[in-house]
Amino acid sequence: MSQEREPTKTPAPPEVPDLSVVVPAYNEQHRLAPTLDALTDYLSADEARWGSWEVVVSDDGSTDATGDLVTARQDPRIQLVTGPRNRGKGHALRLGVAASRGRRVLVTDADLATPIEELEQLDKALGEGNCAAIGSRSVPGATIGARQHRVRELLGRAGNVLIRRTALPGIHDTQCGFKLFDGDRAREAYAASRVNGWGIDVEVLRHLRRAGLTVAEVPVRWSHRPGSKVGPADYARSLTELVRIAARSLRPADVFAALLFLLMSVALYSGRFFAPAHRYLPDSMRDQNQWEWFFAVTADNVAHFRNPLFTDLQGFPDGVNLMANTVMLGLSVPLTPLTLAAGPAVTLSLVMTLGLAATAAAWYWLIVKYVVRGRIAAFLGASLAAFAPPMVSHAHAHPNFVVLFMIPLIIDRALRLCTGTRVVRDGVVLGLMAAYQVFLGEEPLLLAALGMLLFAAAYAVVRRDAARDSWRPLLRGILIGASVCLPIVVYPLVWQFAGPQSYTDIEHNPRSFNSPLALLSFAERSWLAGDAETANALAFNTTEQNAFYGWPLVLLAFAIVVRLWARPQVKALAFTAVAAAFLSLGRELRIPLTGVTLPGPWKLLADRPLFEAVIESRVAMICAPALGMLLAVAVDRLLTARPLGTRWVGLLGVGLALLPLVPAPLRAVDRIDVPAFIADGTWTSYVREGESLVPVPLPDPGDAEALHWQTEAGLAFRLPGGYFNGPYGDERVGIYGAEPRFTSNLLRDVRNSGDVPPVNDSWREQARADLAYWRAGVLVLAPQPNAGALRETVEKLVGGPGRWVDGVWVWDLHQRGPA
Incomplete structure (x- = not known):
């Protein structure tokens, strides 16, 4: 008879505790015992509140008695997990959380x-x-x-700022070692972590955020405990981990977009980018020489500890108020080492190429953050904002209107103020940003403020509830920003408006307004539709084609607004674009093909402080980001549209509207060689200390090649005349170039006409006075159109022939004075 066996009993699964407490520990034998006592006493005292619990001590390869201290307690609710060697707090937490079983998991440091x-x-x-x-x-x-050492506290704050800026915006203290999680979510997040150091807190919280889960930040009592395991090297390791986490958090599409923006910018400047010192953008006219000189003179002032707001190297002896000119001190000063090492041509080329790409990336970031989440739509919108026809036009010669990456950041900070969460901090940051933009370009900042005001006014009308909630914190933040900005910029602005060689106003070209036709036509640099003749008839030069969005884009924008009119954001953007385009039409509104003229909208602002110096056609540049955002909204909607036919028809319309706006690379030509007289240093034998070298004719906005001579010579000689903004007459009205004198006007007229005037004794006397005023050491005539007439005129003025020296005609004024 067989013996009946009892069935084997399956052991009951261990009870799932309500709470697991995970304590990472490394060499904590002196601090861990009081911590375990405090934990067990508190949890045991109110089991009805906390239910069942466990404590998991994760020993990170301690070399002292930490592990023995835990096992000696012989409490089944307290368990020990160990690592074979010390690998860092992150590794210890990963082990401890993985061993936990609780429905909730509390992570706390061993020092409690x-x-x-x-x-x-x-x-x-x-x-x-x-x-x-x-x-x-x-x-x-x-x-x-009890507080930490001041240095550690400052390092901790700096780390938190870095974390908020790069990895976890909105969370103010990730590193406090007291966190409670849903158990399953905690085990999932810690299992997905990779870093072994202190950066694991950031990595885990990012994992939860990216999963769409909410994280609450709760104020607690905290007191520093002696015996911290954080050493100086740990801060460096944590920084490395944060960089790794931030790099992993970048979406590939965002990186790809930034690279595409860079490639687009390099392609635009391809004619000059690869040989900046030997190539010239002829459509910049004389502006490339001017801007290279601005970077060179700023570097020279900084290197020699001179005032960066003034120089007498141009406009000698009166000099140039550099703050009253767009020298972009915000870049020209910090880039001084590059300018001194590689030359101003390289610096200018890099500033414009990288600056344009950075501007596009900044608009992309802003659009993704506030307008649409779709990366394709954001890329197209940012491309239009940064590479629109007016931006390409200014890309020839005006880095102050190309390097606009601060503008989206300023807009973002203003939008943060509207939420009213951290008004003081955001106001201070806004003030610092505005101050920096002043040193990049004041006119772009003014135009950006005008665009933001137009948008805010429209949005307030369509969203009165939002306006009521946001105007107070916004106003308060702006006042805080102004209180931060003004002390920084007040001295430079006083120098600009009241310092040496300052001016009150500046007369612009009388055609400095947009025709309505300019808004509908195509720019000269449009690859497929460019028409130089039409563009030049509608703009006063190639660097000021400030509209030219083309009728297909205008029609597309109209269709977008009609289709998406229900969205308040679309209404505000549409108003901003239309209002800016309308203002750009100038003081008088000329109805095309009719000869009818009406009072223009710009007349309301034209004579107001600050606006009086603005070229009104530039106001149409505000349309570029507004149209870019409208485009992003439309494309984002189209990419998810049903049925598919609607999607493809819509995207085809977008493509047809944008295709004519794709710019051709900027034209570039070989640069004119600097005469050997300058390049080889022969001039040093003719110009003494305190004297100037006088080109024939004097440099002016029509011919500023002498500025290139000067930069190639290391700014070692001074020039009368020049290409800059300065005062004229007793009223100190602003003009382009130095205040004209009899001789400079005479030589300019001969250059332009080729006619030799009848020089008499009175003219010679005036020439003698002008040369003395300029402290001229030598007159230099390089080969150029009408050089023969110029040479004959100078011979009559000084009473004798010049000498041909190293490729130029030279009149040494030390050997003979004017006859």
């Missing part, structure tokens, strides 16, 4: 700097539907007892 009683506040936040609740020392309501 945050008392266990603060668990009550975190558990309340978890009960409100959050996935995690983190103890914070940096939000209102938090209290700090």
Whole structure:
């Protein structure tokens, strides 16, 4: 008879505790015992509140008795997990959380700097539907007892700022070691982590955020405990980990977009980019020489510890008020080492190429953050904002209108102020940003402020509820920003408007307005539709084609507005674009093909302070980002449209509207060689200390090649005349170039006409006075159109022939004075 065996009993699964407490530990034998006592006493005292619990001590390869201290307790609710060697807090937390089983997981440091009683506040936040609740020392309501060493505290704050800017915007204190999680979410997040150091806190919280889960930041009591394991090297390691985390967080589409923007910019400048010192953009007219000189003179002033707001190297002896000119001190000063090492041509080329790409990337970032999440739509919108026809026009010669990456950042900061969350901080940052933009370009900042005002006015009308909630914090933040900005810029602005060689106003070209036809036509550099004759008839030069969006884009924008009119954002953007285009029509509105003239909208602003110096046609540049954002909204909608026929027809329309706006690379030609007389230093035998070298004719906005001579000579000699903005007459009205004198006007007229005037004794006397005023050491005539007439005129003025020296005609004024 067989013996009946009893069935084998399957052991019951261990009870899932309500709470797991994970404590990472490394050589903590002196601090861990009081911590375990505090944890077990608190949790045992109110088991009805906390239910079942466990404590998991994760020993990160301790070399002291940390592990023995845990096992000696012989409490089944306290377990030890160990690593074979010390690998860092992140690795210890990963082991400990993986070994936990609780429905909730509390992570706390071994020093219990945050008392266990603060668990009550975190558990309340978890009960409100959050996935995690983190103890914070940096939000209102938090209290700090004993503080860390001042250096460690500053390093910690700097780390938190870096984290908020790169990895976890909105969370103020990721590193406080007291956090409560939903158990399953915690095990999933820590299992997905990769870093072994202190950066794991950021990595885990980012994982939860990217999964769409909410994280609450709860104020807690915190007090520094002696015996910290954080050493100086740990800060460097944490920084490395944060960089790795931030790099992993970048979406490939964002990186690809930035690279495409860079490639687009290099392609635009391809004619000059690869040989900047030997290539010239002829459509910049004389502006490339001027801007290279601006970078060179700023570097020279900085290198020699001179005032960067003034120089007498041009316009000698009166000099040039550099702050009253667009020298972009915000870049020309910090790029001084590059300019001194590689030359101003290289600096200017890099500034314009990289600056245009950075501007596009900044618009892309702003569009993704506030307008659409779709990367393709954002890319197209940012491309239009940064590479629109007026931007390409200014790309020939005006880096102050190309390097606009601060404008989207300023807009972002203003939008943050509207939320009213951190008004003081955002106001201070806005003030610093505005101050920096002043040193990049004041006119673009003014136009950006005008565009923001137009948008805000329109948005306030269509969203009165939002306006009521945001105007107070916005106004308060702007006032704070102004209080920060003004002390920084007040001295440079006083120098600009009241310093040496300052001016009151500047007369622009009388055609400095947009015709309505200019808004509908195509720019000269349009690859497929460019028409130089039409563009030049509608703009006063190639660098000021400030509209030229083309009728297909205007029709597309109209269709977008009609189709998406219900969106308040679309209404505000449409108003901004239309209002800016209307203002750009100038003081008088000329109805095309009719000869009828009406009062123009710009007349309301033209004579107001600040606006009086603005070229009104440039106001149409505000349309570029507004149209770019409208385009982004439309494309984002089309990419998800149903049926497919609607999608493809819509995208075809977008492509047909944008295709004529694709710019051709900017024209570039070989640069005119600097005469050997200058390049070889022969001039040094003719110009003494305190004297100037006088080109024939004097440099002016029509011919500024002598500025290139000067930069090639290392700014070692001074020039009368020049190409800059300066005062004229007793009223100090602004003009382009130095204040004209009899001899400079005479030589300019001969250059332009080729006619030799009848020089008499009175003219010779006036020439003698002018040369003395300029402290002229030598007159230099390089080969050029009408050089023969210029040579004959100079011979009559000075009373004798010049000498041919190293490729130029030279009149040494030390050997003979004017006859």
